[in-house]
Amino acid sequence: MSVELKQLIENIRELSPGDRALLAHCLISSLESEQDEGVDEAWKALAEKRALELEAGAVKGVSWEDIKNEVKG
Structure with missing residues (x-):
């Protein structure tokens, strides 16, 4: 696991519920493949x-x- 990912995981706890939801949405959206075109x-x-x-x-x-x-x- 990269240092950046470890820091991100530690900082997630400090985010508001809305910001965590937005982050989750962004992460899931980034996994969508081109097959969805x-x-x-x-x-x-x-x-x-x-x-x-x-x-x-x-x-x-x-x-x-x-x-x-x-x-x-």
């Missing part, structure tokens, strides 16, 4: 497709209440 576009295309299906009447929407009741069992 195109994910946003894929989600956008899927959302647009589903919206068109709803508008065309090809599928029927489900209410939030129905979903909650189904999950509760």
Whole structure:
């Protein structure tokens, strides 16, 4: 373990909860690989497709209440 990493770990305890959360987010984001490229576009295309299906009447929407009741069992 590098000296810098040891110092960082020791200093983490001094950070506010918000700063620790931001640090955790930054660390996790730095691990994302390039395989994630195109994910946003894929989600956008899927959302647009589903919206068109709803508008065309090809599928029927489900209410939030129905979903909650189904999950509760």
